[in-house]
Amino acid sequence: MNGECWVGQVQWGDVGTWFSGAFTAAAVVVALLQGRRARQTAQEAHGIALRAQERADEDAAAREEIRQDELANQARLVTTRVGAGHPTSWARVLNASEEPIFALTLESAYLTGPRQPHDYEYRVLGRYSAATLTAGTEFEFEVEFREPGAQRPLMVTDMDVSIDVSFVDKHGVRWRRWNNVQPRRDAVAPAVHREPPPPKNRY
Structure with a gap:
């Protein structure tokens, strides 16, 4: 094999291409994390809105019950x-x-x-x-x-x-x-x- 070193012949490409690939992968990871956080935030906001609406409905029902009860006073x-x-x-x-x-x-x-x-x-x-x-x-x-x-x-x-x-x-x-x-x-x-x-x- 003429004493050739195969390791020395591996082509690793230029440094810019490696950095570009690394940044792309990092950007994808960041985007996925941000999307997940956005979904979690939206779900939490939706849950808060539903609970607030439920409390508002309960308060309205209680006020209507009081009003009907007062209406029956006479x-x-x-x-x-x-x-x-x-x-x-x-x-x-x-x-x-x-x-x-x-x-x-x-x-x-x-x-x-x-x-x-x-x-x-x-x-x-x-x-x-x-x-x-x-x-x-x-x-x-x-x-x-x-x-x-x-x-x-x-x-x-x-x-x-x-x-x-x-x-x-x-x-x-x-x-x-x-x-x-x-x-x-x-x-x-x-x-x-x-x-x-x-x-x-x-x-």
């Missing part, structure tokens, strides 16, 4: 008392608020208890509604119950009588209240001071 002061009698039961609605209510209507009357008949009807004697109930006043309904086809009213002294009434408050919001449970809003409110249609299930 409706909660409209209470009922019911007396079971024979043949006529009575139900008194008291407006204990400081403002009038409007379009007070007896929507339904019910019998409950162990001796309640399976099927019955009710009849309102006299007026079943009042255009206005001023502050601190009562309105009385008189109600009779009977089984379908029966000639005489039921004796309900040993049964519980309950009623469901509707009315419009001072804000023009229509409410329904069964006995003295939490009042609930009614989606369709009649015009204030206007007599609503009669109940459908009277006899």
Whole structure:
């Protein structure tokens, strides 16, 4: 082999090419790292924005719940008392608020208890509604119950009588209240001071 040294014949190229390749590789690494950091930053910002929106939604829901609760303040002061009698039961609605209510209507009357008949009807004697109930006043309904086809009213002294009434408050919001449970809003409110249609299930 004539004593030739193969190592001495390896062509390593010029120094500029090596530096250029090294800088290119470094630039690629830097770009990848920057892209990764940018993605992480964007993900963190997105997470922060989502959490902020969730907190804003929760705060809005809490404020709306408080507003709805405050809106029902007057409706909660409209209470009922019911007396079971024979043949006529009575139900008194008291407006204990400081403002009038409007379009007070007896929507339904019910019998409950162990001796309640399976099927019955009710009849309102006299007026079943009042255009206005001023502050601190009562309105009385008189109600009779009977089984379908029966000639005489039921004796309900040993049964519980309950009623469901509707009315419009001072804000023009229509409410329904069964006995003295939490009042609930009614989606369709009649015009204030206007007599609503009669109940459908009277006899």
